[in-house]
Structure formats: C-alpha cells, structure tokens
Amino acid sequence: MSNEIAKKEKPVDVLKSIIAAPSIEAQFKNALGEHKDTFVASLIDLYVNEKQLQTCDAKSVVLEALRAATLRLPLNRALGFAYIIVFNNSVKNPDGSWSKVPTPTFVPGYKGYIQLAMRTGQYRTINADFVYEGELRKVDKLKGEVAFDGEKKSDKIVGYFCYFELLNGFSKTLYVSIEEMAAYALRYSPSFKGRNKPTAEALIAAAQSGAVSSQVGWQGNFNDMGLKTVIRRLLSKYGYLSVEMQSAMDKDVEDAGNSRDETIAEHGNSKTIIAEAVEYEHIDTETGEITQGQAPAEQNTDAAPNY
Structure with a gap:
C-alpha cells in the first residue's frame, strides 16, 4: 500500500520531503542563516515551473541547489546570479549499454x-x-x-x-x-x-x-x-x-x-628534473677552483639562514 502512495506522490512533494530532512535542512541553515526559508521557497518555485528539472532525481536537484546556497547566490532566473541547468549525460548501464540521463547541474551566471x-x-x-x-x-x-x-x-x-x-x-x-x-x-x-x-x-x-x-x-x-x-x-x-x-x-x-x-x-612544456642527475659545482673557498660533481646528499640545515 505504501508503495502505491509513493508512486502517486508528486515530484514537488518528493522535493519538499528531501529538503525537510534534518541533515539537508541543517546544511541550508548553516549556509544561509535567516535567509534559508526565502532560498528554499525560490528553489521550490523554480522546480515547479521547470518541467525539465522534474525529470531529474529530486535529491540531485537539492544537492545542486546546496552548491548555490553555500555561495549565497539566489536561483531566481530573472536575477541571473545562478542557474540549475539540465544536461542529458550519457550513463553506462550494467549490461554495457548506454542511456541518456537528465542531470541537474549548478552553473553560476555572470x-x-x-x-x-x-x-x-x-x-x-x-x-x-x-x-x-x-x-x-x-x-x-x-x-x-x-x-x-x-x-x-x-x-x-x-x-x-x-x-x-x-x-x-x-x-x-x-x-x-x-x-x-x-x-x-x-x-x-x-x-x-x-x-x-x-x-x-x-x-x-x-x-x-x-x-x-x-x-x-x-x-x-x-x-x-x-x-x-x-x-x-x-x-x-x-x-x-x-x-x-x-x-x-x-x-x-x-x-x-x-x-x-x-x-x-601552461605546464605542457615543463620538464621534470631529477635532482640527483644535475651536475653540482664545488667551489674551493681558498683557491676559487670550480669542479663538477654530484649534489651533496644532505644539507646542513643548521647553517641555513632562519627566515
């Protein structure tokens, strides 16, 4: 009987139940403080008016909304601060086949x-x-x-x-x-x-x-x-x-x-240099003579300046 009721539950009701979960509610509260209720109301309004969002997993929509909440950016489309856009991502099924899955994605606006x-x-x-x-x-x-x-x-x-x-x-x-x-x-x-x-x-x-x-x-x-x-x-x-x-x-x-x-x-032309392979110049402090050799294995840290 409970399964039949769950099947009849509207997408927006599923979303509301997820938002009302203590752990989710606490995250919105921590991110937004006293502005939590206003943000949640705008999220529900967005979900009701965006049919594409209703094709997505409701929990995923809430998690993407939390991304906007942590940045304190409203999801009101008319304001243009942030959006949740639905992409049809390709997902590999257990049998090896591929299918398109509507995926909600947080995107900041300009x-x-x-x-x-x-x-x-x-x-x-x-x-x-x-x-x-x-x-x-x-x-x-x-x-x-x-x-x-x-x-x-x-x-x-x-x-x-x-x-x-x-x-x-x-x-x-x-x-x-x-x-x-x-x-x-x-x-x-x-x-x-x-x-x-x-x-x-x-x-x-x-x-x-x-x-x-x-x-x-x-x-x-x-x-x-x-x-x-x-x-x-x-x-x-x-x-x-x-x-x-x-x-x-x-x-x-x-x-x-x-x-x-x-x-x-930027880093494609970088070259990894192995310290042990680099020639090291030994300078005789008395004669000034310079000879090539391997770098010393250890540095005397006591002699290093304390910055």
Whole structure:
C-alpha cells in the first residue's frame, strides 16, 4: 500500500520531503542563516515551473541547489546570479549499454561572478559588456590594453569584454570576439556534446539577432553566457580570488574542460628534473677552483639562514 502512495506522490512533494530532512535542512541553515526559508521557497518555485528539472532525481536537484546556497547566490532566473541547468549525460548501464540521463547541474551566471568579486572588497572597479560594430579601435597585445572608443556603427555585437581594477591599482582588460566565443562554446560546453550541435555561424547569428529564449545556456542566451565566460577567464587568470570565487569556478561545468586544457597548456612544456642527475659545482673557498660533481646528499640545515 505504501508503495502505491509513493508512486502517486508528486515530484514537488518528493522535493519538499528531501529538503525537510534534518541533515539537508541543517546544511541550508548553516549556509544561509535567516535567509534559508526565502532560498528554499525560490528553489521550490523554480522546480515547479521547470518541467525539465522534474525529470531529474529530486535529491540531485537539492544537492545542486546546496552548491548555490553555500555561495549565497539566489536561483531566481530573472536575477541571473545562478542557474540549475539540465544536461542529458550519457550513463553506462550494467549490461554495457548506454542511456541518456537528465542531470541537474549548478552553473553560476555572470552576475554571480561579479557579486562574488565585489564581496572580496579588493576590486575598485569591475565591468563587463558587449562590444558593438565600430567600437573596437585598438588591441595592444604586448601591454594587454584594448581601446573601445571607436564610433558605434550598428547594434551588431562583435565581441565581449571585461575590465577590472584592484584597490592597489592593478588593472586588466580581456576582449573576446564573437567568433572566438562561438568556437569556445562548441568546444567546451556540455550542451554541445551530442551529434546535433549547431554550427558556429548559427550561434553567432542567434547572438547578433538579440533573440532570447526561455532556455538557459548558450543556445538560450548566448550573449549572457559570453559575458560570463569573459569575466571568468579574466578573473581566473589575473583577478583576486576569494575561496568563494575559486569554489564557484571549480563548480562551473561550462568551463571545466577549458580549465583543464589551460592548465595543460601552461605546464605542457615543463620538464621534470631529477635532482640527483644535475651536475653540482664545488667551489674551493681558498683557491676559487670550480669542479663538477654530484649534489651533496644532505644539507646542513643548521647553517641555513632562519627566515
């Protein structure tokens, strides 16, 4: 009888029962304090209105929501701080076959990254925006300076930029063309891992048309994703990163592959050096004679300066 009742239980009721579990409730309380009830109410509202989320495991949805809660980023789609996007991930079955499983995934929005940067108290200025045709005048690759003081010719978006200045005076700008952004999205986004992914030209055309759909992500709102990506790439490389910001970047699956590839690129030419194989110069302090040999096995730490 209890099984029949469970089968008839609505998805939203299952979600509510999971949230009400003492262990889950405690985690929301620890993360949000007195704002817990407001966040939970917005999560339930999001779940009720997002039919795709209802196809996912309810517990997984709650766990992804906890990721947003620990960063204190609201899940209200209208605000644009954070989202839970459903990806159809391929999962291997016990019999060896593969099937698509709807998987809820926490994704920070561009406003979320700006919010986290502001909380550090280290940024004097941070700005990100679209670049329209005619506005880009000069790119100085050596100095890392970009000039956007050209005359705007149309509402056609040609790229995205982010600029920040820290309190200590350090500043940096990053510009990414719309063509580079489309190639980036197709390469790294989990949304485009299937066979029916759009062409770069189709993504660019949608972005420049200004069309925004109810779908979240590159296909739903390419331009917002472009802003988020340029912000993330600039801050992750040159910005002041708090623990919260690092956590958000680690959880951002839209850029997980890019982070991995950038790490490989930066260290791909590194060479491992075995200390024992390196020749060591012995200097006779009396005669000044230099001879080659092996490094000493142990260092006299007593003689080392105490810093």
